[in-house]
Amino acid sequence: MADEALFLLLHNEMVAGVYKSAEQGEVENGRCITKLENMGFRVGQGLIERFTKDTARFKDELDIMKFICKDFWTTVFKKQIDNLRTNHQGIYVLQDNKFRLLTQMSAGKQYLEHASKANFR
Amino acid sequence: MSRPVPRRPEYQKINKDLFVLTYGALVAQLCKDYEKDEDVNKYLDKMGYGIGTRLVEDFLARSCVRRCHSYSEITDIIAQVAFKMYLGVTPSVTCNNASRNEFSLILDKNPLSEFVEELPAGRSSLCYCNLLCGIIRGALEMVHLAADVTFLQDRLKGDSVTEIGITFLKQPNEKKYRRRK
Numbered sequence: 134m135a136d137e138a139l140f141l142l143l144h145n146e147m148v149a150g151v152y153k154s155a156e157q158g159e160v161e162n163g164r165c166i167t168k169l170e171n172m173g174f175r176v177g178q179g180l181i182e183r184f185t186k187d188t189a190r191f192k193d194e195l196d197i198m199k200f201i202c203k204d205f206w207t208t209v210f211k212k213q214i215d216n217l218r219t220n221h222q223g224i225y226v227l228q229d230n231k232f233r234l235l236t237q238m239s240a241g242k243q244y245l246e247h248a249s250k251a252n253f254r
Numbered sequence: 255m256s257r258p259v260p261r262r263p264e265y266q267k268i269n270k271d272l273f274v275l276t277y278g279a280l281v282a283q284l285c286k287d288y289e290k291d292e293d294v295n296k297y298l299d300k301m302g303y304g305i306g307t308r309l310v311e312d313f314l315a316r317s318c319v320r321r322c323h324s325y326s327e328i329t330d331i332i333a334q335v336a337f338k339m340y341l342g343v344t345p346s347v348t349c350n351n352a353s354r355n356e357f358s359l360i361l362d363k364n365p366l367s368e369f370v371e372e373l374p375a376g377r378s379s380l381c382y383c384n385l386l387c388g389i390i391r392g393a394l395e396m397v398h399l400a401a402d403v404t405f406l407q408d409r410l411k412g413d414s415v416t417e418i419g420i421t422f423l424k425q426p427n428e429k430k431y432r433r434r435k
Contacts, residue, residue: 136340137266138312140273142305143385147280150301172279179275179369209272233266 137233144234147172184208198225270342274368281382291379298381302388303395310393313339325422328399329357332390332420341365345418355422358406364416373410381405387418394420 151169184205191197202214206229216228284294317335322328326349333345337359345359366383373380381387387403394401400423407413
């Protein structure tokens with residue numbers, strides 16, 4: 134097992150690096166978020182390959198979402214998704230009340246003024 | 255005494271695969287962004303430096319190490335306490351020169367490159383784990399020790415082990431302090 138502090142710092146540096154390249158105007162804002170998403174996509178693909186090696190085939194979409202909310206989230210973030218909502222037409226909303234990657238920042242009041250700015254972007 | 259003993263806070267661990275895969279995705283993205291290996295190595299070192307400056311505070315808060323009196327004590331602590339705490343491996347330490355300011359950490363198993371079979375074609379001088387060098391350099395600088403940290407051997411480049419070399423540099427204003435005393 135690796136340590137959480139190290140992973141959180143690595144994640145922070147990755148986001149900071151992507152944000153800096155957006156500020157320098159090298160690429161448009163949208164492409165930087167895409168870079169981060171692409172890295173996440175790669176990681177997710179690798180993780181799912183390893184986790185689902187021995188599990189049975191998924192029956193339907195809901196089965197897949199339940200796997201992600203329970204098993205996958207537990208293995209990666211040590212807790213389950215708190216709330217899963219769906220409109221039964223392909224849209225799912227996953228709610229995590231204590232997202233591990235953000236708890237350090239959301240715990241105190243230091244970043245409170247910037248939090249609302251992030252919402253509007 | 256009826257006061258309950260305060261419980262030590264639980265230090266969370268994360269899934270190792272998540273960390274290793276995230277690092278791999280980062281290096282892959284950097285290889286796409288930068289053409290030259292030196293640029294990727296430099297960027298990884300810079301990132302590691304940023305991480306190291308913050309990680310050392312977490313390390314000092316959790317490990318309760320006593321004050322060190324020599325470079326070899328410091329290197330031993332990096333190898334036996336810090337590496338063990340954050341990566342779960344313990345490299346062995348060797349001293350490379352008589353003046354005792356050059357050391358090597360030798361890793362049989364590098365956890366960061368667990369899923370890497372070989373370096374991609376055309377990337378033969380890529381230091382895949384250069385982040386580690388930056389972390390060590392940043393952490394040492396936050397405790398006022400300047401050092402040069404590089405990879406001397408790398409399993410991914412065909413060597414038998416992975417070796418990280420730490421060269422402690424003399425502080426330029428050390429003599430000034432002594433004179434004032």
